[in-house]
Amino acid sequence: MRWKEQLLTLTPYQPGKSIDSVKRQYNLDQIVKLASNENPFGCSKKVLSALQSHEVGFAIYPDGYATNLRESLAAFLQVEQEELIFGNGSDNLIQIISRALLHPEASTVMAAPTFSQYKHNAVIEGAVIKEVPLINGDHDLDGMLKAIDDKTNIVWVCSPNNPTGTYIPENKLVSFLDNVPPEVLVVLDEAYFEYAVADDYYDSIVLTRKYQNLIVLRTFSKIYGLASLRIGYGVANPKIIKALEPAREPFNVSSFGQLAAAAALSDKEFVEECRTVNRKGLEQYYQFCEQNQLTYYPSQTNFILIDFNEDGDKVFQYLLERGYIVRSGKALGFPTSVRITVGSFEQNEGLLKVLKEFLRESRVEQHQGK
Numbered sequence: 480m481r482w483k484e485q486l487l488t489l490t491p492y493q494p495g496k497s498i499d500s501v502k503r504q505y506n507l508d509q510i511v512k513l514a515s516n517e518n519p520f521g522c523s524k525k526v527l528s529a530l531q532s533h534e535v536g537f538a539i540y541p542d543g544y545a546t547n548l549r550e551s552l553a554a555f556l557q558v559e560q561e562e563l564i565f566g567n568g569s570d571n572l573i574q575i576i577s578r579a580l581l582h583p584e585a586s587t588v589m590a591a592p593t594f595s596q597y598k599h600n601a602v603i604e605g606a607v608i609k610e611v612p613l614i615n616g617d618h619d620l621d622g623m624l625k626a627i628d629d630k631t632n633i634v635w636v637c638s639p640n641n642p643t644g645t646y647i648p649e650n651k652l653v654s655f656l657d658n659v660p661p662e663v664l665v666v667l668d669e670a671y672f673e674y675a676v677a678d679d680y681y682d683s684i685v686l687t688r689k690y691q692n693l694i695v696l697r698t699f700s701k702i703y704g705l706a707s708l709r710i711g712y713g714v715a716n717p718k719i720i721k722a723l724e725p726a727r728e729p730f731n732v733s734s735f736g737q738l739a740a741a742a743a744l745s746d747k748e749f750v751e752e753c754r755t756v757n758r759k760g761l762e763q764y765y766q767f768c769e770q771n772q773l774t775y776y777p778s779q780t781n782f783i784l785i786d787f788n789e790d791g792d793k794v795f796q797y798l799l800e801r802g803y804i805v806r807s808g809k810a811l812g813f814p815t816s817v818r819i820t821v822g823s824f825e826q827n828e829g830l831l832k833v834l835k836e837f838l839r840e841s842r843v844e845q846h847q848g849k
């Protein structure tokens with residue numbers, strides 16, 4: 480078979496380890512998974528009751544236009560229904576956008592390290608990839624502007640960025656958008672938008688009105704706690720949405736996903752509560768880092784990237800064997816760090832206790848090595 484050559488160079492996405500496999504492998508009863516930036520508090524009770532009270536016809540395809548959800552989300556965001564596109568997770572939207580705009584004669588610009596799926600999809604489409612290194616965990620927006628050439632079709636901006644957790648302040652984002660040529664699509668991935676609390680965080684929906692070449696991606700997988708139902712959305716001016724729609728498969732969002740997402744929007748208190756508790760959780764980690772002289776990036780998300788000055792895999796493995804699944808920074812472009820999803824107060828306490836033990840042991844080892 481004549482596979483696309485670039486496929487042979489790719490490995491499939493490596494998800495965080497599953498709870499069951501870790502339980503079996505290390506003979507543990509209790510596992511805490513803080514690896515994939517899911518919501519440790521699950522989802523709103525309103526979602527659960529909506530799903531229970533609704534009869535979904537399993538034999539019937541979902542509504543390919545997501546009509547009810549579209550109405551609810553348009554009202555929630557105060558946008559027109561034609562400004563929305565839905566995806567089977569925002570991963571699916573990244574794929575749709577790449578499919579629509581990338582090809583071997585096109586180039587695409589992104590930060591590095593950033594969310595892996597921009598590059599992954601660009602490789603599949605055979606596009607020229609221009610990666611611009613982060614500076615201190617932040618997007619180098621000037622560098623990204625310089626990297627744009629007359630073949631560039633997409634610039635990816637991840638704010639807050641995964642895996643650093645850092646965001647782009649409003650003034651910097653606006654001056655960047657002012658300078659991107661109008662024929663280049665800017666994809667602003669805001670998967671962690673609902674967790675952000677910075678004063679100078681921008682209103683991206685307003686920006687889509689001003690910049691006709693901007694699409695904002697968001698998801699119900701993070702603060703809304705619906706990762707397993709796979710539902711994300713894009714907001715952009717109707718011309719962009721119309722151009723993208725043919726690249727979307729017709730029934731890409733399940734009936735359950737549509738129902739759950741609409742119910743999730745109706746529970747603002749749940750989202751606020753999760754945001755507040757998440758900030759307190761981040762404080763637990765900040766305090767730990769400061770007490771132990773570890774560097775980290777202040778986060779606008781529900782995860783934190785901590786530099787242990789040690790092989791990230793070693794820290795990861797130590798935690799894994801004690802029942803905590805996190806992400807080693809090695810696969811994320813930060814070889815001496817680990818990325819930890821903020822859990823409940825107790826989960827954070829438990830994990831930090833293990834990390835303190837790790838630091839104590841590794842400092843003893845270093846001392847003995849001298």
Ligand SMILES: Cc1ncc(COP(=O)(O)O)c(C=O)c1O
Pocket residue numbers: 515516567568569570571594637640641668670697698699700706709710711
């Ligand atoms: C920055 C970013 N974008 C997109 C996604 C994909 O989210 P989903 O496909 O679950 O909506 C993630 C998931 O971790 C992410 O971190």
